[in-house]
Amino acid sequence: MLRVFCGPRGGYGNELGVVRDGSVLPGPEERQEFAAKLGFSETVFVDDPERGVIDIYTPTTRLPFAGHPCVGAAWLLDVPELVTPAGVVGARQDGEFCWIEARAEWVPPRTLRQYATAAEVDELPLPPKGEWIYAWAWLDEPAGRIRARAFPGRDDGIDEDEATGAAALLLTDRLGRALNITQGTGSQILTAPQPEGWTEVGGRVYLER
Template sequence: MPTWDEGEFTWIRGRAEWAPGRLLQEYPSPAAVEALTSPPPGDGWLYVWAWQDRAAGCVRTRGFPRRGDGITEDEATGASAVVLTAALGRPLDITQGRGSQILTRLGPDGTVDVGGRVVADD
Protein backbone atom coordinates (compact mmCIF):
# COMPACT_ATOMS: atom_id res chain seq x y z
CA MET A 1 0.00 0.00 0.00
CA PRO A 2 1.72 3.22 -1.11
CA THR A 3 2.20 6.12 1.29
CA TRP A 4 3.74 9.53 0.64
CA ASP A 5 4.16 12.98 2.16
CA GLU A 6 2.53 15.91 0.46
CA GLY A 7 2.49 19.29 2.16
CA GLU A 8 1.54 18.90 5.81
CA PHE A 9 -0.14 15.50 5.33
CA THR A 10 0.95 11.92 4.95
CA TRP A 11 -1.22 10.14 2.41
CA ILE A 12 -2.16 6.53 1.82
CA ARG A 13 -4.04 4.89 -1.02
CA GLY A 14 -6.77 2.29 -0.58
CA ARG A 15 -9.85 0.70 -2.06
CA ALA A 16 -13.40 0.70 -0.71
CA GLU A 17 -13.60 -3.08 -1.07
CA TRP A 18 -10.81 -3.41 1.50
CA ALA A 19 -13.30 -2.20 4.15
CA PRO A 20 -16.33 -4.45 3.53
CA GLY A 21 -19.50 -4.22 5.58
CA ARG A 22 -19.34 -0.52 6.39
CA LEU A 23 -22.79 1.01 6.37
CA LEU A 24 -23.10 4.66 5.31
CA GLN A 25 -26.06 6.61 6.66
CA GLU A 26 -26.74 10.18 5.54
CA TYR A 27 -28.23 12.57 8.09
CA PRO A 28 -30.13 15.78 7.27
CA SER A 29 -27.58 18.17 8.84
CA PRO A 30 -24.23 18.37 10.61
CA ALA A 31 -26.15 19.27 13.80
CA ALA A 32 -28.02 15.95 13.60
CA VAL A 33 -24.70 14.09 13.34
CA GLU A 34 -23.25 16.02 16.28
CA ALA A 35 -26.38 15.48 18.39
CA LEU A 36 -25.90 11.71 18.57
CA THR A 37 -25.18 10.81 22.20
CA SER A 38 -24.46 7.16 21.47
CA PRO A 39 -24.21 4.88 18.46
CA PRO A 40 -27.54 4.31 16.71
CA PRO A 41 -28.87 0.79 17.37
CA GLY A 42 -27.73 -2.02 15.14
CA ASP A 43 -24.79 -4.21 14.39
CA GLY A 44 -21.71 -3.63 12.29
CA TRP A 45 -19.71 -0.57 11.34
CA LEU A 46 -21.80 2.58 10.87
CA TYR A 47 -20.48 5.81 9.35
CA VAL A 48 -23.01 8.63 9.73
CA TRP A 49 -22.53 11.77 7.69
CA ALA A 50 -24.11 15.02 6.51
CA TRP A 51 -23.13 17.71 4.05
CA GLN A 52 -21.64 20.84 5.61
CA ASP A 53 -21.01 22.40 2.21
CA ARG A 54 -21.91 20.20 -0.76
CA ALA A 55 -20.28 22.46 -3.38
CA ALA A 56 -16.97 22.43 -1.48
CA GLY A 57 -17.18 18.70 -0.70
CA CYS A 58 -17.21 19.28 3.08
CA VAL A 59 -18.95 16.69 5.26
CA ARG A 60 -19.42 16.08 8.98
CA THR A 61 -19.05 12.43 10.00
CA ARG A 62 -18.88 10.10 12.97
CA GLY A 63 -17.80 6.46 12.98
CA PHE A 64 -19.35 3.81 15.21
CA PRO A 65 -17.75 0.32 15.21
CA ARG A 66 -20.73 -1.25 17.07
CA ARG A 67 -18.77 -4.45 17.68
CA GLY A 68 -19.13 -4.82 21.45
CA ASP A 69 -15.47 -4.33 22.37
CA GLY A 70 -15.90 -1.14 24.43
CA ILE A 71 -14.86 1.23 21.64
CA THR A 72 -17.95 3.36 21.15
CA GLU A 73 -16.65 5.75 18.50
CA ASP A 74 -13.65 5.99 16.19
CA GLU A 75 -12.24 9.51 16.19
CA ALA A 76 -10.90 9.35 12.63
CA THR A 77 -11.27 6.36 10.36
CA GLY A 78 -9.59 6.47 7.00
CA ALA A 79 -11.22 3.22 5.89
CA SER A 80 -14.72 4.66 6.26
CA ALA A 81 -13.59 7.87 4.56
CA VAL A 82 -12.41 5.78 1.60
CA VAL A 83 -15.79 4.01 1.42
CA LEU A 84 -17.74 7.31 1.55
CA THR A 85 -15.51 8.93 -1.07
CA ALA A 86 -15.90 5.97 -3.41
CA ALA A 87 -19.69 5.98 -2.91
CA LEU A 88 -19.99 9.72 -3.62
CA GLY A 89 -17.39 9.66 -6.39
CA ARG A 90 -15.74 12.92 -5.41
CA PRO A 91 -13.01 14.38 -3.20
CA LEU A 92 -14.03 15.24 0.34
CA ASP A 93 -12.91 17.37 3.27
CA ILE A 94 -14.23 15.43 6.27
CA THR A 95 -14.61 16.61 9.85
CA GLN A 96 -14.95 13.51 12.01
CA GLY A 97 -15.33 12.91 15.73
CA ARG A 98 -14.35 15.84 17.94
CA GLY A 99 -12.61 17.64 15.10
CA SER A 100 -10.23 15.39 13.20
CA GLN A 101 -9.76 16.31 9.53
CA ILE A 102 -9.60 13.73 6.76
CA LEU A 103 -8.98 14.74 3.15
CA THR A 104 -9.78 12.34 0.33
CA ARG A 105 -9.55 12.34 -3.42
CA LEU A 106 -10.12 9.83 -6.17
CA GLY A 107 -6.95 7.99 -7.17
CA PRO A 108 -6.07 5.87 -10.18
CA ASP A 109 -7.87 2.64 -11.09
CA GLY A 110 -10.73 2.99 -8.60
CA THR A 111 -8.53 3.79 -5.60
CA VAL A 112 -8.99 6.60 -3.08
CA ASP A 113 -6.20 8.70 -1.56
CA VAL A 114 -6.65 9.65 2.09
CA GLY A 115 -4.67 11.96 4.39
CA GLY A 116 -5.42 14.07 7.42
CA ARG A 117 -4.91 14.98 11.05
CA VAL A 118 -6.41 13.49 14.20
CA VAL A 119 -7.51 15.13 17.45
CA ALA A 120 -5.72 13.40 20.34
CA ASP A 121 -7.88 11.31 22.67
CA ASP A 122 -7.19 12.67 26.16
Protein backbone atom coordinates in the same frame (compact mmCIF):
# COMPACT_ATOMS: atom_id res chain seq x y z
CA MET B 1 1.60 6.15 20.31
CA LEU B 2 0.51 8.37 17.44
CA ARG B 3 -2.51 10.56 16.79
CA VAL B 4 -3.74 10.29 13.20
CA PHE B 5 -6.03 12.69 11.27
CA CYS B 6 -5.36 15.57 13.64
CA GLY B 7 -7.12 18.91 13.26
CA PRO B 8 -5.56 22.00 11.67
CA ARG B 9 -4.02 23.12 14.97
CA GLY B 10 -2.67 19.69 15.87
CA GLY B 11 -5.41 18.61 18.26
CA TYR B 12 -7.83 15.71 18.13
CA GLY B 13 -6.94 12.74 15.90
CA ASN B 14 -7.41 9.03 16.55
CA GLU B 15 -4.91 7.31 18.82
CA LEU B 16 -2.83 4.52 17.30
CA GLY B 17 -0.46 2.12 19.02
CA VAL B 18 2.55 1.02 16.96
CA VAL B 19 4.83 -1.86 17.93
CA ARG B 20 7.92 -0.92 15.92
CA ASP B 21 9.54 -4.36 16.26
CA GLY B 22 6.82 -6.90 15.59
CA SER B 23 9.20 -9.80 16.25
CA VAL B 24 8.81 -9.26 20.00
CA LEU B 25 5.22 -10.51 19.61
CA PRO B 26 5.33 -12.79 16.56
CA GLY B 27 2.18 -14.88 17.08
CA PRO B 28 -1.38 -13.73 16.29
CA GLU B 29 -2.62 -14.74 19.74
CA GLU B 30 0.09 -12.66 21.43
CA ARG B 31 -0.64 -9.70 19.20
CA GLN B 32 -4.37 -9.91 19.79
CA GLU B 33 -3.85 -10.06 23.55
CA PHE B 34 -1.51 -7.06 23.47
CA ALA B 35 -3.88 -5.02 21.27
CA ALA B 36 -6.70 -5.75 23.72
CA LYS B 37 -4.47 -4.70 26.62
CA LEU B 38 -3.58 -1.38 24.95
CA GLY B 39 -7.25 -0.68 24.18
CA PHE B 40 -6.72 1.56 21.15
CA SER B 41 -9.20 1.24 18.31
CA GLU B 42 -6.28 -0.23 16.31
CA THR B 43 -2.71 -1.32 17.00
CA VAL B 44 -0.08 -1.86 14.28
CA PHE B 45 2.75 -4.40 14.43
CA VAL B 46 5.65 -3.60 12.09
CA ASP B 47 7.14 -6.80 10.65
CA ASP B 48 9.56 -5.19 8.15
CA PRO B 49 10.17 -1.43 8.51
CA GLU B 50 12.12 -1.12 5.25
CA ARG B 51 9.49 -2.85 3.11
CA GLY B 52 6.58 -1.45 5.10
CA VAL B 53 5.12 -4.83 6.10
CA ILE B 54 2.51 -4.29 8.83
CA ASP B 55 -0.15 -6.26 10.73
CA ILE B 56 -3.25 -4.51 12.16
CA TYR B 57 -5.42 -5.48 15.15
CA THR B 58 -8.43 -4.03 16.93
CA PRO B 59 -8.94 -5.05 20.58
CA THR B 60 -10.89 -8.09 19.34
CA THR B 61 -9.86 -8.96 15.77
CA ARG B 62 -7.20 -8.78 13.06
CA LEU B 63 -7.87 -6.49 10.09
CA PRO B 64 -6.51 -6.99 6.55
CA PHE B 65 -6.62 -3.21 6.03
CA ALA B 66 -7.53 -0.10 8.00
CA GLY B 67 -7.19 3.59 7.19
CA HIS B 68 -5.80 5.44 10.18
CA PRO B 69 -3.30 2.64 11.04
CA CYS B 70 -1.94 2.77 7.49
CA VAL B 71 -1.66 6.57 7.46
CA GLY B 72 0.07 6.51 10.86
CA ALA B 73 2.45 3.69 9.92
CA ALA B 74 3.29 5.33 6.58
CA TRP B 75 4.16 8.58 8.37
CA LEU B 76 6.25 6.86 11.03
CA LEU B 77 8.16 4.54 8.68
CA ASP B 78 8.44 7.11 5.84
CA VAL B 79 8.17 4.44 3.14
CA PRO B 80 6.68 4.65 -0.39
CA GLU B 81 4.33 1.75 0.25
CA LEU B 82 2.92 -0.53 2.92
CA VAL B 83 2.34 -4.27 2.58
CA THR B 84 -0.90 -5.38 4.23
CA PRO B 85 -2.86 -8.67 3.98
CA ALA B 86 -5.37 -6.84 1.77
CA GLY B 87 -2.76 -5.58 -0.71
CA VAL B 88 0.01 -3.05 -1.28
CA VAL B 89 -0.91 0.43 -0.07
CA GLY B 90 0.77 3.40 -1.74
CA ALA B 91 2.12 6.10 0.59
CA ARG B 92 3.49 9.61 0.25
CA GLN B 93 4.31 12.66 2.36
CA ASP B 94 3.06 16.07 1.24
CA GLY B 95 3.91 18.90 3.61
CA GLU B 96 1.91 18.51 6.80
CA PHE B 97 -0.15 15.66 5.35
CA CYS B 98 0.60 11.95 4.95
CA TRP B 99 -1.38 10.14 2.24
CA ILE B 100 -2.14 6.53 1.47
CA GLU B 101 -3.73 5.04 -1.65
CA ALA B 102 -6.03 2.02 -1.25
CA ARG B 103 -9.13 0.36 -2.69
CA ALA B 104 -12.72 0.39 -1.44
CA GLU B 105 -13.05 -3.39 -1.79
CA TRP B 106 -10.41 -3.82 0.93
CA VAL B 107 -12.68 -2.19 3.51
CA PRO B 108 -14.90 -4.44 5.66
CA PRO B 109 -18.66 -3.81 5.44
CA ARG B 110 -19.81 -0.41 6.71
CA THR B 111 -23.23 1.23 6.71
CA LEU B 112 -22.90 4.74 5.24
CA ARG B 113 -25.89 6.63 6.63
CA GLN B 114 -26.60 10.13 5.36
CA TYR B 115 -28.43 12.76 7.43
CA ALA B 116 -29.99 16.02 6.33
CA THR B 117 -27.90 18.30 8.54
CA ALA B 118 -24.66 18.29 10.49
CA ALA B 119 -26.65 19.09 13.63
CA GLU B 120 -28.48 15.77 13.30
CA VAL B 121 -25.14 13.96 13.13
CA ASP B 122 -23.88 15.88 16.18
CA GLU B 123 -26.95 14.91 18.20
CA LEU B 124 -26.95 11.19 17.41
CA PRO B 125 -27.04 8.85 20.42
CA LEU B 126 -24.90 5.71 20.43
CA PRO B 127 -26.65 3.13 18.23
CA PRO B 128 -27.13 -0.51 19.26
CA LYS B 129 -24.18 -2.87 18.91
CA GLY B 130 -23.75 -5.04 15.86
CA GLU B 131 -23.81 -2.64 12.90
CA TRP B 132 -20.80 -0.55 11.83
CA ILE B 133 -22.31 2.87 11.06
CA TYR B 134 -20.68 5.89 9.41
CA ALA B 135 -23.10 8.78 9.93
CA TRP B 136 -22.55 11.81 7.74
CA ALA B 137 -24.06 15.01 6.38
CA TRP B 138 -22.96 17.78 4.07
CA LEU B 139 -21.50 20.89 5.69
CA ASP B 140 -20.90 22.47 2.27
CA GLU B 141 -21.74 20.21 -0.67
CA PRO B 142 -20.20 22.36 -3.45
CA ALA B 143 -16.93 22.50 -1.49
CA GLY B 144 -17.01 18.79 -0.60
CA ARG B 145 -17.05 19.46 3.16
CA ILE B 146 -18.65 16.78 5.35
CA ARG B 147 -19.49 16.24 9.01
CA ALA B 148 -19.20 12.61 10.12
CA ARG B 149 -19.21 10.31 13.13
CA ALA B 150 -18.30 6.62 13.25
CA PHE B 151 -19.85 3.92 15.44
CA PRO B 152 -18.00 0.59 15.09
CA GLY B 153 -20.76 -1.42 16.78
CA ARG B 154 -18.22 -3.73 18.39
CA ASP B 155 -18.35 -5.04 21.94
CA ASP B 156 -14.79 -4.00 22.79
CA GLY B 157 -15.24 -0.66 24.57
CA ILE B 158 -14.78 1.45 21.41
CA ASP B 159 -18.25 2.99 21.13
CA GLU B 160 -17.23 5.77 18.73
CA ASP B 161 -14.15 6.05 16.52
CA GLU B 162 -12.64 9.52 16.44
CA ALA B 163 -11.33 9.26 12.87
CA THR B 164 -11.74 6.40 10.38
CA GLY B 165 -9.87 6.49 7.10
CA ALA B 166 -11.43 3.30 5.73
CA ALA B 167 -14.99 4.60 6.11
CA ALA B 168 -13.94 7.91 4.55
CA LEU B 169 -12.48 5.92 1.65
CA LEU B 170 -15.78 4.08 1.16
CA LEU B 171 -17.76 7.32 1.18
CA THR B 172 -15.37 8.90 -1.33
CA ASP B 173 -15.68 5.88 -3.60
CA ARG B 174 -19.48 6.08 -3.42
CA LEU B 175 -19.69 9.83 -4.04
CA GLY B 176 -16.89 9.88 -6.62
CA ARG B 177 -15.38 13.17 -5.47
CA ALA B 178 -12.74 14.64 -3.19
CA LEU B 179 -13.89 15.24 0.39
CA ASN B 180 -12.80 17.27 3.41
CA ILE B 181 -14.27 15.47 6.41
CA THR B 182 -14.58 16.72 9.97
CA GLN B 183 -15.10 13.66 12.16
CA GLY B 184 -15.52 13.03 15.87
CA THR B 185 -14.62 15.94 18.14
CA GLY B 186 -12.52 17.75 15.53
CA SER B 187 -10.38 15.39 13.45
CA GLN B 188 -9.79 16.13 9.76
CA ILE B 189 -9.64 13.58 6.92
CA LEU B 190 -8.93 14.50 3.30
CA THR B 191 -9.74 12.17 0.41
CA ALA B 192 -9.47 12.14 -3.38
CA PRO B 193 -10.55 9.58 -6.00
CA GLN B 194 -7.77 8.26 -8.22
CA PRO B 195 -7.81 6.38 -11.54
CA GLU B 196 -8.62 2.67 -11.83
CA GLY B 197 -10.56 2.35 -8.59
CA TRP B 198 -7.97 3.74 -6.18
CA THR B 199 -8.66 6.37 -3.52
CA GLU B 200 -6.24 8.57 -1.61
CA VAL B 201 -6.80 9.28 2.07
CA GLY B 202 -4.67 11.83 3.92
CA GLY B 203 -4.25 13.60 7.23
CA ARG B 204 -1.91 15.00 9.81
CA VAL B 205 0.00 12.65 12.12
CA TYR B 206 1.65 13.53 15.44
CA LEU B 207 3.88 11.47 17.69
CA GLU B 208 2.19 11.47 21.08
CA ARG B 209 4.78 9.40 22.95
